Every structure is written in structure tokens, then in C-alpha cells.
Amino acid sequence: MFVARSIAADHKDLIHDVSYDFHGRRMATCSSDQSVKVWDKSENGEWHCTASWKTHSGSVWRVTWAHPEFGQVLASCSFDRTAAVWEEIVGESNDKQRGLSHWIKRTTLVDSRTSVTDVKFAPKHMGLMLTTCSADGVVRIYEAPDVMNLSQWSLQHEISCKLSCSCISWNPSSSRAHPPMFAVGSDDSNVTYGGKVQIYEYNENTRKYGKAETLMTVTDAVHDIAFAPNLGRSFHVLAIATKDVRIFKLVPMRKESTSTGPTKFEVQIVAQFDNHNSQVWRVSWNITSTLLASSGDDGCVRLWKANYMDNWKCTGILKGDGSPLTGSSGQPSAMSTVLGSSVQSSQNALNGMSAGRIGKRAPFAPPLRQLTSPKIYQPPAYY
């Protein structure tokens, strides 16, 4: 069963982003009220706000954590055209007892001339690097050469994408076979031309990032983009949140030894889901890239999973308040244990599976609840 718990966020305006730290014990939220809040999870699983402070002079769009190897570091970006890096300093002992901590600003990145729409740290094997993208289509990559001195950041790359950018995602692969690569999504609303997703790759020879691929089939505004964890595969998987959910597979094509340009990719679309029936705002992978989650304007979060035949299916739908979509009627939570979770999926009905019934049964025919997760052998044609 999905268990939901509500946390009163206490922001004075809309929340735009929520980000877990690497271990999932801390979380940061940012809002239009120009502040960022940091929450810590206590041993009993409750979230406590341990810091709340004003970060920008405009709405804060995104907030992200650096890898804990670099300490407790956050980055935020805002409508006020700046991005900022924050570090937690260990406070006085009485602060600690009261469960408070202090964050101080280490640097402000003011190079952008327009609203900064996304900020992300690059994979840790590249060092401490921060990437921002702005509404005027410029992607900037900064590096802090001395990880102990977070006030020194140098702008290493400035890339113009020509379209207003809304999101970035780095390819997390640290394999030597894969040069550093990131994807940029654009929320430009003109649908007459495609290419709303661009892939850039680092070139060892030119020491610059060059455009490796443009996904021409993506013509609608892109709101979020996410590379899946690599798992040692040779190809890359990219999820895109646009008017629907799309999953692409990028297969690097063999490079000639003399070729010095960016890798050529074969782009395949693995899946496309329009179940949200509205704009999809966020996509995110779980750690092992076996589950993709997406959220949309229909107020639902959907979970997508591939069986090992590589067929993707929706395995769960959650409503805004955390309850599953209607289907599990009248089920007392006391009976909810079971060796499994159960979120009703409307796909079941479509596929003609008998919906699990809960209720009084003769003891010898125990009620087995209907599915959720592994729809392993479903006939492939469902979209």
C-alpha cells in the first residue's frame, strides 16, 4: 500500500521545486516567496525544517544538492537572473539542539541577462561543476577548482542554444567510453520547428562542448528532462516531459578513428505516453533506472516501468494528495498489509483483467489483490 504523509511546507507562495539530497535524509524546497527551506528527516521518519532563508529577489525556480563528497552544498536559481551557491556551516551547539542550521551564500553567479530556469551539478567525477540555463537560451558551466573554497567559481563554458531553455540534465555515466554529455530542453512554444531537445557533448580535442544531437521530433515545449542512470550500458536513455511523456534511447554509433567531431547517435523513441492528457511538468528516474515517474497538469503522478522485454507500462497512478486513483474502494487501512503494495491502475480494466476484490471471503479462497508493479507478460500493444 502506498502510505502518504503530509508536511506543512509553510512557504508563503507557490513551491516550484523539491529536491532530495543524495541519501534521501534531507530535502530542500524553493518557492515564489523567494526563500529556500531545508528539511531534515528524523529517526522516526518525520521531516523538520532546519533552515529557512531568503535566497533571491525573485521567484526561486529550482534548487539542487551537490554530492555529499563536497559537503553540504546547495544551489538555487531564480527569476532575478542569478544563481547562488550555499553552504551549511556547523552552528553553535545550542542551535544544533534546537535543530537549526545555518546556510551562508558562497557565491552569486550573475552572468545571465534573463531569468535562470534551471541549475544542476554535473556528475561528481567531473569535479565540482555547476550548470545553469536561462530563458535567453544560454547554458553556462562553472567550475570550482578548489572544493574547499566555494567562493571561487570560474565560468568555463558558455553555450548558446538559440532557444529559450527550461531544463538541463547531465548524463550520469562515468564510463570512460562516454565523454561528458548533457541535454537541454526548451520551452519555446513555437511548434513549427522541432529540436526542442539538444544534446551537447564534450570534445577532448577542442576542449569545448559541441552539439551532438537535436531531437527534431520533439516540437512542443519541454518542461523537464532527465537522463536515466547508466547501469553500464553502451546506450543512453533520456526521459522528456512535454505535452506527453517520452522516453528516447540514444545509441552511440561507432566512431571512425579519424573522426574528431561529436559522437553520432541513433535516436529511437522507446515509449510515448499521453495518459496525463495535459502538460507533463516533471520526469524523474529512480536509482536503478527501472522506474520513471512523471507528474502533470492533471494533478497526478504516474509511475512507468519496463518489463524485462523492455515494454513500458504504467504501473501506478497517484493523485495530488497521495491517494491512489479510484479503484480501491472501501478498503480499511488495517487490512492493508500484504506482501506488496497496491495501487490500482486503470490500465487493468482496459486490458480486461479482473479487478481484485476485497471483502469477506471463505477462508480457503483468500483474496488476492490485483496488481500493480510487475506487469511482466502483458501483450505489448497498449499504446
Added chain:
Amino acid sequence: MGFAWGPGDILVYETLYKASGASGSGCSFIHEIRKDEDIYSPILRKLFNESHHIFVGLQTIREELPSKSKKPQFVSISKNYRSVIRACMEELHFGSFFKFLFYSLVSILLAIELIWNLCEVLFIDAAPAGSLLLHLLDWVRLHKADVDERAREVLQSESPAEHHDYWDVPGGTQTLTEFDVKWRHWHEEVDRCMQDNSFASNRHLEVICKILLGDEDTLLDHKELLGTWYHFLVTRLLFCHPTVKPTELHYYAQSCMTMFLDSRSVSEPLDNILLAAFEFDIHQVIKECSIALNNWWFVAHLTDLLDHCKLLQSHNLHFGSNLREFLLLEYASGLFTHHSLWQLAVDYFDHCPEFGRVYLELQIERVPLETERKALKVLRICEQRQMSEQVRSICKIMAMRALRNNRLGSALSWSIRAKDAAFATLISERFLQDYCAKGTFSDLDLIDNLGPAMLLSDRLTFLGKYREFHKLYGEKRFREAAKLLLSLMTAKIAPQSFWMTLLTDALPLLEQKEVIFTADQTYELMFCLEELTSSLNITASSTDRPMQEEDVEVTKVELLRLALARNLAQAIVKEGTVET
């Protein structure tokens, strides 16, 4: 509507409002959703722990032995799994105060054991005709007994216990055909008795007779006593076709199910699973189970066992062992979110040849390192598997955390373990700065016992040696201390920035009544001093230092020069003197 994935399968999401321009009200909520509450159930903990034990044992069965000799082993393992399930059920059934809360869990466990038992009979034990029925009888009896105490009493009176004795187990003293012949004789006898109405007087006896003949209608009349269609099936087989072959089972199963479930009732998932089993469609059984049950425990362990029995391949599944791995990976990944069960998951990943390692690498670095003890536990697991990058990363995280909290000793030991020279240098610098500021060292134990780790970084070596100097001094081994001190500068182990401090440390040695530094050593010290002052002069001229500071520096240098000169004089005299 936005959200964030947590590492532990926890989804948090913000409420609404991505619509541009809308400025919403404050005090929005964030909802935290968590899947799989069950791994937190303390009762199931036992199931996970014990089955893990059995699983690991199964993996280590030697491959070279022919399957035939392994069969009894597999059967026994299957029985072990089942007994774990039963033990859980017992605990729930009798132990729990809130029995009603766990009712559905008990019934799920019941169903699982039922299915597993049937799979064991049909697939693993692969009972041939003759003993097949007896196994099925046991199977039904076992589960019927669990469930319906009252019915059992009635059943036993009707149960063919006496006939059980009448029949020798086929394969014992008689062959199947001999048995079959005997049985037919007996059947005809009973039938004849029926026909000549010898039991007409006693209604009960008549009914019993009809049952013994396997009359379907009579059996169906007593539906409630039978309870389930599979009990009906076994009963019918018992009285009509006791020598049923495994391959014939599914005909009877299908028809029995149809007869038993009239048009009103619909087949339950459990029924479909059992039917698939009777049809020997392992593939279908696993599929149906995966769909009906959400936790991967059952399908993962059962599939693994069936795979070991080489049963999956024989069913012409082109993904044979991949299916097993897929299920095991899913199951183990689910365990990883639990604060202590994750350790069980490690073994499961170990036995997934294709993706186990990379899954483990990804999952294990996300385990929260709340305490040093836990970090060490995680590290041990990584080190055992040569996951060097994860080791380095975890040590670095711990070192960073310690440094932030000003626990220099801890930070140093973690960076040594991470073999992170740069970080070790940094921390050594901090130690030295602390010493300059406070005059004492913290974490002496650690520095004293560095051993070969000292060589990780130059600065660290210096720190270790410097501390050694202090120790020697403390033990009044002045000559050795002096020698060490000098070597720190001449061998360039000490950074030049520290030379002033070292020279100042030399002062008490120079001022001793007894001459400690030899003439040669004194010359070297003077040389060092000159080197230092000349380089300082170069820098001093360009920097704007406050007068006071400069004064102090100058005084220090003067003092040193004086002490050195005096020492030199005394040393020359001493060395020149002939001992008489």
C-alpha cells in the same frame, strides 16, 4: 504538480500550480508517499531473514552433480521455504494480539504456501502417476486442515483413510498396473452393491457409497464440505482415477473447476494460478503470481528454485535465467530501502551475474551513513567486492563530514582510508595551524600511530614526523630530537612556511646547559635561518606588514642568531676538547 524521487523509493510531491502566472495561496503542502510498507512489518522480517538463509544455501549447491541426485535436495529446500512461511503464519495466527489486523496477511501467506506446495508436488518433486494422487491428497488435506477445523472432523469420517491402508503405495510392493487392476475390481464391487440396492435401507450409507464411486452429483451436493474446487478435484480423482498421470491432470482440473464454480461465481486469481500449475505451465504460474501479489518475495524465490531445477529452460522460454535475475533484482532492490534488511539484499545481488553488481553499486552508495559503525559496515561490504570507487566515495563523504564538524582526527583517518592524498594534505595543514594557534595537538593517538599511512602525502609525513619530534623531546631524548628536527628542514619535508616554528622549537634545545646540536648541525641550522630570512625579506619588502609584527619577527631572528652563535661556540669547544 511536481515531485521528487527519493533514493528509497519515496516520492515527495508538491502540490499543484505549474500554471504560469497563477500566484497561489501560501502554506502549501508537501505529501510524502512511500511504497511497500510491508518490509517494515516485524513479522515479515522473519520471513525475509530465514528465506535469505535458504536462498544463499541454495546458490551454493554444486553445479556438477547430475540433476537426478540433486532432486531430493531441491525438494528439501522447497520444504524449508514452506516451513518458513508456515512459521510466519503460526506466529501471526497465535502470537498476535491484533489477530484481526493480520487476517489478510495470514490468508495471503496461506495462499502462497498452497501454491508453493502444489508447485513442489508437480514441478520439483515431479511425482509420477500413482504417487501423484497421494501427494495431492496430502496437499489438500494439509490446507484444508489449516482452514476449517470443523469440516475436518466430518471429512475424516468420510475420508478414505481406510482405503489408504487398503492401497499399498504404488512403487512399493506392487506396480501401477497391478494396483490399477485391484482398484478396478474394488470399484466394480462397490458399484454392484449400489446397483442391487444393498444399502437402500440406510440413506447415509448410500451416499457414502455414491461418493466412493466418485459420483459427481453427490460430490457436488456436498460442496460446502469440500470447500474448494481443487478439493473436489482431488476427491474425484481419488475415487475415479487414482492412477492419474501428471499429463492428464489439466483435463480434470479444468472440468472440476467449471463444475464446481457455477455460473454465479467468477474465478479468483488464486484459481487461475492453480489451474496454470495443473496445466504444468510454469511460465503462466509465475506470470499470474507476479500480477496478483505485489511483493516480489514469492515469485523471486520460487523462480530461483525452479531455475535451479532447470525447469525454466525446459519450458522453452528464451529468457530463462534472465527472468530469474529480473525478479531477484526487483526483490532485492525493494529490500534496500529498509534500514537493516538492506544487508540481506547484498547477497541476492551477488547471485545475479549480469546486473547484480551494478545494481549493488548504485544502491549501496545511497545507504545513509548516520553513524560511523554503519559506514564501516557498508565499507566492509564494498571492500569485499573490490568496489573501489564506492569505497573512496564513502570515505570521502565521511571525511568531509568530520572536517565540517571540526573533528580533524576522524577526518584524517577517513581520508587515509580513502587514499585521498589531497584531502590528507589539507587536514594535516589544519592540524598544523591548530598547533600554531593553540600550542598543542589534538588527536595525538591517531597521529602517533599513523605508520606507513604517513606516506600518503608530504604534509602528512611532516605532521607525523613533527609529532615524533615532540615525543622525543618529551622523553628527553634530546639528541635524537635535534637530529630529527634538523632533518625535517634539510630533507625539505617541512614546508618553508613552518620553518620559523621549527627554528623556534630548536631554541630550547640550543639553550640547554648541555650542548646538543653539534657544530655541523649548528652550521646547518644557521644556513636554514639565512635561507628563511632572505626569502622573507624578499616577500617582506613587497607586503605591507604592521610594524609590531615585523618587530616580533626581527626579535625572533635576533634571538635565534644569538642562540645559534652561542651554541656553535660551545660545540666547537666541546668537539675540540680531548677527553682525558
